[in-house]
Amino acid sequence: MVLPLFDRSPSGIVFDAVGTLIEPDPSSTIAYRDAARRQGVELDVDLVRDRFYRALAADEVHPPHGPMTTDESFERIRWRRIVAFCLPEIPDLDRAFAELWEHFARPASWRVFHDVDPALRAIKQLGKTIWVGSNFDARLRGVVAGHPVLNEVLDSLVISSEIGFRKPHPGFYLNACRLMALDPGDVLFVGDDLVHDVEGPRRAGLRGGILIDRKRRATDQVTKALNLVELADRIRSRIDHD
Ligand SMILES: [Mg+2]
Incomplete structure (x- = not known):
């Protein structure tokens, strides 16, 4: 029925x-894997995917004004934490975070x-x-x-x-x-x-x-x-x- x-x-x-x-194209997992690769770190796609979804599931830990609240500056903190969780092997977290932040800001990184x-x-x-x-x-x-x-x-x-x-x-x-x-x-x-x-x-x-x-x-x-x-x-x- x-x-x-x-x-x-x-x-x-x-x-x-x-x-x-919309959806990310390439997938978020591939974008993260490629950010690590640019720093000479080769990561398994399945490992990155597993980390990414675990990070998203646990991303409400310390919002600024209570559970399920947010603002623009907290979103940067939140996504930086997700990048750190997904790519702990990379030498330069600041660089990977900046690259991924910019990547997902671009219309060309998304398909309708x-x-x-x-x-x-x-x-x-x-x-x-x-x-x-x-x-x-x-x-x-x-x-x-x-x-x-x-x-x-x-x-x-x-x-x-x-x-x-x-x-x-x-x-x-x-x-x-x-x-x-x-x-x-x-x-x-x-x-x-x-x-x-x-x-x-x-x-x-x-x-x-x-x-x-x-x-x-x-x-x-x-x-x-x-x-x-x-x-x-x-x-x-x-x-x-x-
Ligand atoms: Mg949705």
Whole structure:
């Protein structure tokens, strides 16, 4: 059985960025491996990948103003710590951190998923307000500006380091709704992370959250769509039904 995505059509939709609209290309693991290689250190890709995901899972240790808070300077500290954890063998951590920080700030280091353009157009045509809500930092503004497909959302970004709360803190979602000038009950969240993009928005009182399950890993108990075009189709049929 396919679960209904929502009981009536929302006015606004917030899309997560990384893993939902864009992804690193090459992968983060390869970018980190290459940063080590430039310093003469050859690391196994699987080892770097394992460290990277363990570092991300444990990255909420000492935020400045309590759990799930952040700001721009803390994001630099956080990412420097992640680079240190992933590449302990390298002689010059400052250099690797600076290179990787710049790397992920460049639009060319990211690719936009193929379904983004048709889906955003279709949803826009349905009269929905579209925003992006991300735990990435201010670098996301430059990345979005560098991809014409995303120009639609250039002035509609909610970024955790700018508003002070990281997903899944309720303050993140409620600030997003405030910026959109919409009631939380009228806003749907969409993304590839169950905790950040589905459970967090629901707990904060939003209309709901939908998992974009590109790799078909989620159970049938989760409200999900396999890609953004399917999501757009289901929003359209919901509107037809309302
Ligand atoms: Mg994501």
